[in-house]
Amino acid sequence: MATERRMVSGRGCVSMFLAMFCLFSSGTCDEQVPLVLWTSEGSGLLSLAGPAAGHIVGVSQLGSYLENALNSAPHNILLFLQDKMSVEDFTMYGGAFGNKQDSAFPNLERALLSSPSPFVLPAVAWPASSTVIGQLQDQLDTSPLYMDPETLSQLRLNGSTPALLVFRLPYSTGADVMSAKEVLRGNDEVIGQVISIMKSQSVPYTAIYTAIRPSREASSSISVEAGVGGGRSLLQYADKRRERERQRERERQEKKVQERAGVYPPVDFKEGGASCILLWAENLTVSVLRGGRWERHDLTSLTFGEGVTPRLQGSRCNQSHSSLVLNYENILGHRSFRLVFAMSQRHYKVSARRWFTLDAVEIEYDGQKATFNGSRNVYAPLEYSYRCQSVTNFRYPLLVPRTSKDPANQWRVSFTDFQIQGFSVSGGEFSYASDCAGFFSPGIWMGLMTSLLMVLVLTYGLHMIMQLHTMDRFDDPKGPAISVPQTD
C-alpha cells in the first residue's frame, strides 16, 4: 500500500491500477465488485487514503469514501453502472499480460491516465455495491437520471448544480469467451463517447465505473477458463472455504458424468477383504421357452446399478478356480434362481502363458441346472479381464449348451457390454480389457489377402509391360526411309 501512495501520478496510475488488480487476483475476490472513480479536474482525491490491501469495503465505509470524495470533486457525477463486474474481467480482457493492444478498455485507461486524481476501490462487498446509486442520491440530494450517450449530448449541464447521470451498461457471459470481451469493449466505447461529450461541453465531472453485482463466483473462477489470467491455481493459497467449494464442484462434475453414461461399479466379490471377482454388464436378461413362447426377465436392475448389492452367497475364489454366484428370488416363476459363473485358469504350453476361461455359465432354478459352455470363446490372459459387447447363446453365440439334451436348450441368456475378471484383480478395478473383437475381422483378413494377391500380380505385370521397349538398334534418323518391296 505504501507503493500505492507513492505512485499516485498520471503515468504510474494505470500500472498501479493493473498491478493492484493482479495482486488482488491472488487474494480473496469472490463476490466483490471493483469501483473506479476519477475526476476531470481538481486533485482533491489525492488526499483520500485508499483501503488496506485485501480489505473488503462495506456499505458504511463506501458511504464515507464517497462523501469524502464528493467534498472535493465536481458535483456532476457520471455513474457507469454495469450489470456485473469482477476483477477477473480486467485481468482477462484488459491486456494485463503485456498484450496491451488486445485490451478491451482503451478509453477507460486513457481517462484514468489523463485524470488528475483517480481512485480505485478494488473490492467493494457485493451487497454494498448495489447501494451506490442510493448513497450518491442521498449525498447529492438529486434523483438519478438514466441516460445514454445520445440523450447526454442533448443535455445542457453546468458546473454549479449537482447532477447524477447513470449509464446502465450490459454484461453477458455467452457460451464463448469472445462475447464477454465484445460486450466490455462496447461498454468502453460508451464511456469514451460520454467523456468526449463532456469534454466538448467543458463541464467538470466525476466519473464512477462500477457494477451492481459481481460477474464471477469463487468456484466457477477456478474451473473453466484456462486462458490468459483466467487460471489462478498457481497463485492461490490454500483456503478452507475454497477447498470445500472445489470439492463440491468436483463431486458435481462426477455426478454429471455418472448420470450421463450410466456408470456404476461392478459386482464385486471380496475374499478376505480384497476384491477377487469382478463382473459388469450394461444389460442382463434371461428368457425361458414355455409353451412355445419365450418369456423374458430383465435382471439388470437386480444386479447392477448405483447402490444395488446382489447376494453373492456360494461364490468362492482360489488360485486356480473362481466361481461367482448371483442369487435371486422369484424369477420367471422359480422360487430360487441362481446364476453361476465358473472360471478356471491354467498354463498353456504353446503360447507359454497362463490363460483363464469362463468354463460354464449355469442357471440353477428350483433344483435343476442349465449349463452353457463358454470356454471355447470366452478366454483372456490371466492378467487381463475379458470384455465383449454381446455375450449370448442365441445371437452370434459365445455360450453353447453343454449337450443337446441339456435344459439349457430351453433357456436364453444375454449380456450387453459384458466384462468379467476372475483372477489377478487388484485395487478393486478391472485390469486391461482383452476385447473379444480384434482389430481385423476374418472377413477383413480374407479381403486383404485376396486383394493384396491381386495387387501383387498387377504390380508384377505392370513391371513387365513397362520394360518392353520398341527396338531402336537399327534406327537411323538420318538414313533413308524403309521401303517394303511389293514382290515376294
Add this chain to the structure above:
Amino acid sequence: MYLLILQFSDKFFYSSTACTVLSRTLMHPTHADNYENVSIIFILHWWCFSGICYTIFDLGFRFDVAWFLTETSPFMWANLGIGLAISLSVVGAAWGIYITGSSIIGGGVKAPRIKTKNLVSIIFCEAVAIYGIIMAIVISNMAENFSGTTPETIGARNYQAGYSMFGAGLTVGFSNLFCGICVGIVGSGAALADAQNGSLFVKILIVEIFGSAIGLFGVIVAILQTSKVKMGD
C-alpha cells in the same frame, strides 16, 4: 518363408529384427524398380513396427495364427487354389512362348527351314498351360457346399479340403510357371542353334524334354494332394 516361421512363435522381437534385416537384403537394386522398392519397404517396415508394438505392450497373444486359419473360410482357400493353378500355369506358358516365338521368328528370317521343326518347342510350352487348366477343372470339381458357419460346425474335413485345394493349386501353378519359362528359354536357344546348324536341333530337344518333365511332376503331386479331398456336409 523364413519370416512366416518366425512369426509363428511368440518371440516377436526376433521376428521384428529379422523383418528389418530381411527387408534390407531384399532391397537388391537389380531386382525391382524404384516404385516397387518403395512399396516393399513401406510394407515391411509397417510389419516391423507393428510387431515391435505388439511385443512392447505385451499384446503378442493377439497375433493368433490359429484364429486366422480357423476363422477364414475354406471356400476362400479352395478358390484361391483353383485360380492360382490356372493363372500361374498360363503365365509360365505365355512367357515361354513369348521367348521361343520371338527367337523362331527372328531366326526364320535368315533360315526359313527352322520354322516347322521348332514348333515342337511351342507345343512343349503349351502343354504346361494344358496341365494347368486340367488341374484347375479337377480341383474345382471337388469344391462342394457345406452348411457350417463356426469352426466346430464346419468340421475338420472341410478345412482339410480347403487347404489341400489351395496347396494343390499352388503346387501345380508354380511348377508350371517355372517349367514354362525353362522350356521357353531352351526352345529359343534351340531355334537359334538350328538356324546356324541344322544337326543341332535333335539333341537340344532332349534338354527340352527334361524341362517339360518338371511340369508333369507338379501335376502328379497336385493330384496326390487332392486325392483325399471330400468337401461338403
